[in-house]
Amino acid sequence: MKSRTNYGIGLSLACAGLVIILSLLKVFDPLELKSLDLRSHWFAGHQKADTNIVIAAIDEKSLLQFKHSGVVWKWPREFYGALVRYLHRGGAKAVVFDVLYPDPDIDRANTNGEESDSSFARAMNTAGNVVLASLFHRSDDPLWEDNPLIYKPWYRVQLPFDTVAVRSVPFASFPIPLFQQSVAVLGSANYYEDIDGVCRRGPLFYRFRNTIIPHLGVAAYLITEKVDNFQVDEGQIRLGEKVIPLDESGQFLISWYGKGGPEGVFPYYSIGALLASARDEELQKAPLVPSFQFKDKIVFVGSNAAGLFDLKNTPFSALEPYPGVEISATILSNVLNDHYLSRVPSFVVILSNLILSLIVGAAFFHLHSPRIAVAVTVALVAVWSLAILILFNYSNIWLDWVSPMVAVTSTFAVSALVSYQTEGKARRELRQAFSGYLSPAVVEHVIENQSEVTLGGAEIEATVLFTDLKDFTSISEKKSAPELIEMLNEYFTLTSAKILDRGGLVDKYIGDSIMAVFGAPLPVTEHALLACKAALEIAELRSNSNDHKHPPLVTRIGINSGKMVVGNVGSSDRHDYTAIGDTVNLASRLEGTNKVYGTKIIVSESTLKQVPDAFLVRPLDTLLVKGKQKAVVIYELMGERVNVGDLELEIVDKFGKALGFYRKRAFKDALSVFRQILRMAPDDGPSKEYVRRCLEFIKNPPPRRWSGVHTLFTK
Numbered sequence: 001m002k003s004r005t006n007y008g009i010g011l012s013l014a015c016a017g018l019v020i021i022l023s024l025l026k027v028f029d030p031l032e033l034k035s036l037d038l039r040s041h042w043f044a045g046h047q048k049a050d051t052n053i054v055i056a057a058i059d060e061k062s063l064l065q066f067k068h069s070g071v072v073w074k075w076p077r078e079f080y081g082a083l084v085r086y087l088h089r090g091g092a093k094a095v096v097f098d099v100l101y102p103d104p105d106i107d108r109a110n111t112n113g114e115e116s117d118s119s120f121a122r123a124m125n126t127a128g129n130v131v132l133a134s135l136f137h138r139s140d141d142p143l144w145e146d147n148p149l150i151y152k153p154w155y156r157v158q159l160p161f162d163t164v165a166v167r168s169v170p171f172a173s174f175p176i177p178l179f180q181q182s183v184a185v186l187g188s189a190n191y192y193e194d195i196d197g198v199c200r201r202g203p204l205f206y207r208f209r210n211t212i213i214p215h216l217g218v219a220a221y222l223i224t225e226k227v228d229n230f231q232v233d234e235g236q237i238r239l240g241e242k243v244i245p246l247d248e249s250g251q252f253l254i255s256w257y258g259k260g261g262p263e264g265v266f267p268y269y270s271i272g273a274l275l276a277s278a279r280d281e282e283l284q285k286a287p288l289v290p291s292f293q294f295k296d297k298i299v300f301v302g303s304n305a306a307g308l309f310d311l312k313n314t315p316f317s318a319l320e321p322y323p324g325v326e327i328s329a330t331i332l333s334n335v336l337n338d339h340y341l342s343r344v345p346s347f348v349v350i351l352s353n354l355i356l357s358l359i360v361g362a363a364f365f366h367l368h369s370p371r372i373a374v375a376v377t378v379a380l381v382a383v384w385s386l387a388i389l390i391l392f393n394y395s396n397i398w399l400d401w402v403s404p405m406v407a408v409t410s411t412f413a414v415s416a417l418v419s420y421q422t423e424g425k426a427r428r429e430l431r432q433a434f435s436g437y438l439s440p441a442v443v444e445h446v447i448e449n450q451s452e453v454t455l456g457g458a459e460i461e462a463t464v465l466f467t468d469l470k471d472f473t474s475i476s477e478k479k480s481a482p483e484l485i486e487m488l489n490e491y492f493t494l495t496s497a498k499i500l501d502r503g504g505l506v507d508k509y510i511g512d513s514i515m516a517v518f519g520a521p522l523p524v525t526e527h528a529l530l531a532c533k534a535a536l537e538i539a540e541l542r543s544n545s546n547d548h549k550h551p552p553l554v555t556r557i558g559i560n561s562g563k564m565v566v567g568n569v570g571s572s573d574r575h576d577y578t579a580i581g582d583t584v585n586l587a588s589r590l591e592g593t594n595k596v597y598g599t600k601i602i603v604s605e606s607t608l609k610q611v612p613d614a615f616l617v618r619p620l621d622t623l624l625v626k627g628k629q630k631a632v633v634i635y636e637l638m639g640e641r642v643n644v645g646d647l648e649l650e651i652v653d654k655f656g657k658a659l660g661f662y663r664k665r666a667f668k669d670a671l672s673v674f675r676q677i678l679r680m681a682p683d684d685g686p687s688k689e690y691v692r693r694c695l696e697f698i699k700n701p702p703p704r705r706w707s708g709v710h711t712l713f714t715k
Contacts, residue, residue: 011418012361015411016354023349023403030196032402037198037315039392044258044316046393049265050333052093052296055325056083057262058303062272073308077105077116079275080301081123086278087299088127090291094223096131096216096332098189098302098310098325101175102147121182131219132179133189136169136206147173149211151180155222157212158231164250165232166212167203187219191312191327192251198313199327201251204237204244215252217331220298224336245340253341255334255396256315260322261304266329271301300329343398353407356380360408364415377412381405462519463531463561463607464584465504466591467495467538469512470554488512491553495538502534507578513591517579520566528561528610532603532637535559536615539600556600558591559637560584561607589625590634593712597621598685601637608635616644618652619659620686624711631709636686651677651684658690663708665701667694 022028063073080097087095105116124130149172159166174180192202204215214222221227221239231238236245247253262268269289277287302325303310314322334340359380363373384404391397469475469491476484492514496506499516503524507515516534519527535557562583569578583606590602597620608617617635624631638648658673671694677687 009358009361011365011415012357012411013354015361015414016357016407019353019357019403019407019410020350022406023346023353026195028402028406029194032400033194033196033198033200035401036200036398039389039398040256040315041319042389043393044256047255047257047337047339047396049257049330050298050336051267053298053300053329053333054267054269054294055304055323055329056269056271056274056299056301057323057325058099058271058301058305058308059262060305060307062270062275063305063307065272074105077101077120081116081119081121082275082278082282083271083301084120084123084127084130086274086281086291087294088123088129089281090293091295092129092297092299094129094131094220094298095127096187096220096298096300096328098133098216098300098328100133100135100173100189101179102173104176104178117176117178121178124179124182124184127184129184129223130182131185131187131216131223132175132183133216134175134186134213135173136167136188136190136208136213137171137173138169147176147180149174149180149208150177151183151186151211153185153211153213154228156229158229159212160233163232163234165203165234165237165246166205166207166250168207172208184223185219186213187216187328188213189216189324189328191324193313198315198317199254200315201247201253203250204246204252204331205232215331216300216328217335220300220328220332221335224298239335242335242338244335245342247343248346252331252334253343253398254327254330255339255341257330257333259316259320260314260326261320264316264320264326266300266326268304298332300325302326302328339396341396341398344400349400349403352404356384356404357407357411360411361415364412370416373412373415377408380408384408458567459563459565460520460523461527461562462517462524462564462566462579462583463527463559463610464564464579464587465499465514465516465518465531465535466558466588467514467516468556468591468594470556472512475553487553494541495555498534498537498541502530502537504530504534505577508576515578515584515588517564517566520579521577528559528607529614531559531561532601532607532611532615533640535601535637536639554600556591556594558587558589558593558602559607560587560590560604561610562586586625586628586632589712593623593625593634596712597636597689598683599636602634603637605633605635614640616641616648616652618655618686622707622709624709626712647680651681654680655686658687662690662694665697665706667697667701670694671698 066072066075080099084095124132151174174186175183180186188206190202190206191199193199194201202215204218206213206215218239222230225240225242227240227242229240234250235248236243238244244252257265259265273288277289277291280287281291302323304321304323304325306321310324311317311321312324312327314327316322360373360377363376364370385401388399388401391399475487479487491512492509495514499506499514502518504516504518505520507517516531518524518531518534524530538555538557560583564579564581564583566579567577569576569580586604590604593602594600599620602620603617616638618638620634620636622631623634638644638652654673654677658670658677661667661670661673671691674687674690674694677684678691681687
């Protein structure tokens with residue numbers, strides 16, 4: 001058992017170790033990310049996006065509307081100036097532009113002759129709450145204007161000496177200097193993609209030379225919450241009193257709310273309608289969308305038009321195109337409402353892989369049951385899957401699903417294969433060894449509960465039953481060899497079936513005898529009861545035989561219960577599973593004792609103590625068998641109490657009374673009662689035996705120290 005357990009542990013650790021190595025090499029990351037996306041889909045909406053965040057969308061409708069008016073993309077900057085004035089007039093808390101302005105618009109002017117850029121810059125200066133986008137990249141891209149960074153942040157940043165939470169970048173595209181001087185905060189419009197090209201996380205801060213630039217969503221938070229300092233630590237960011245968790249790579253995990261677009265989680269306004277409303281308000285006309293609707297709102301300005309190429313891959317892109325501007329809006333909503341997605345540390349997942357693999361391995365190699373192993377594996381998969389869903393839904397915690405499931409299934413598959421090659425062979429050998437001696441149901445139970453079976457030798461409490469055919473010698477003399485074998489085979493088939501049906505083990509066939517054990521190889525608490533029932537069925541079966549081909553066969557049976565040694569006995573080349581010991585020897589003696597008393601079934605006192613009320617018995621004698629120093633009380637098993645008639649009850653009553661006279665040396669009184677029984681049942685063997693003894697003792701009385709114990713000198 002210990003070696004098997006160690007083998008299972010080693011196999012489980014090997015499987016788990018391989019999975020852990022593959023996990024560290026990020027082999028399972030694509031599947032794990034897809035499993036995270038499924039959770040995001042299933043539980044979308046369990047957290048609600050902040051209702052004060054709205055989207056001013058540069059949509060297809062607005063592009064087409066201005067195109068018909070002769071204004072094509074890119075629009076004049078004065079449009080954005082008008083939008084800022086409109087939103088500022090309505091009381092917006094912040095205006096966040098997810099639009100890049102890397103080049104000037106000096107060729108366009110408003111109706112007063114002022115440059116378009118200046119109009120936008122003045123509007124931003126007046127509002128004081130505008131965030132503009134910058135873009136960081138790792139290569140010098142000639143498509144972007146390389147404006148110098150003249151923007152000076154008003155917030156203070158505390159950084160450790162070296163941190164992965166801030167992404168250092170060598171190249172950047174900034175708004176034109178005029179806008180840098182007018183903007184409240186510069187933010188990063190960068191989006192990080194996982195290995196499958198889907199955005200699920202990203203850095204919240206970038207370092208360009210000596211300047212720290214926050215992500216657009218964080219920049220909006222700095223303005224709206226008036227935070228003038230933040231601290232970046234390993235694993236978290238402190239924005240004033242707010243603590244934002246990061247993953248092990250220093251990135252922020254986005255907690256999604258649902259699909260993007262006008263029918264998604266954030267309220268949408270077409271920027272064309274807003275610009276028209278801004279113009280109407282300045283002309284003191286009734287606007288389509290009054291500016292006061294944006295009081296205390298945080299307005300993100302960005303594109304959802306396919307032609308402007310600002311649609312991003314997110315977990316919800318399959319449902320609806322996802323505008324990049326909504327990623328920034330989602331990050332801001334996460335921070336405002338503490339909607340943080342946290343991933344369970346990798347060491348916890350590694351430890352879980354080890355534990356889960358060990359459990360599966362133990363189920364195979366310790367419990368010895370493929371069914372239990374399958375049930376345990378299915379239960380582990382179900383429990384772990386349920387756990388990840390509950391943690392995600394109620395605590396927004398990302399617990400890995402793929403690598404633990406690979407650990408479980410791989411350990412299961414390898415254990416099943418090895419078990420089939422090793423234990424499967426042992427099971428087949430075990431089935432072959434016991435199929436001829438146990439019922440099919442018991443054989444399967446033995447195989448499924450091998451841990452309870454001791455084949456190497458053990459002392460157990462069980463009941464032994466011996467059978468023997470009455471007058472077999474005279475019967476065999478009248479038959480040819482083929483006829484004798486045919487008769488014995490028929491007899492053994494019918495008799496063994498009764499033993500097997502009661503869960504007994506047909507230990508061996510000895511000539512015309514059968515040795516059976518109840519309570520082995522699997523322990524059974526009611527072994528004595530089962531043996532007695534089997535004995536009665538065997539006796540009834542043979543005494544009622546109407547077979548004319550073979551004469552009626554009478555079976556004599558001896559039953560004894562107690563301690564015995566069971567196990568494989570024999571040579572190294574050939575051995576059998578059997579029981580040995582004094583208990584077995586006494587059962588054999590009791591079977592032979594039936595000849596003395598003319599009975600069919602004799603049971604010992606140790607057997608009767610385990611079935612005191614189930615059967616009708618009568619005490620036969622106190623017997624000292626050959627080879628024993630201590631006398632035993634023996635009984636005749638007459639039948640189950642529910643089935644006996646009045647005659648049997650009267651015989652037992654009279655026999656007990658007569659036996660009492662006999663033991664008190666009142667042999668004449670005993671003789672009288674025994675003869676009364678014979679008048680009632682002329683073939684009653686025990687009464688005949690005691691009539692013989694009474695006549696002998698009347699003629700030759702026993703010694704004064706006679707105790708009533710009868711010594712049996714034959715086997």
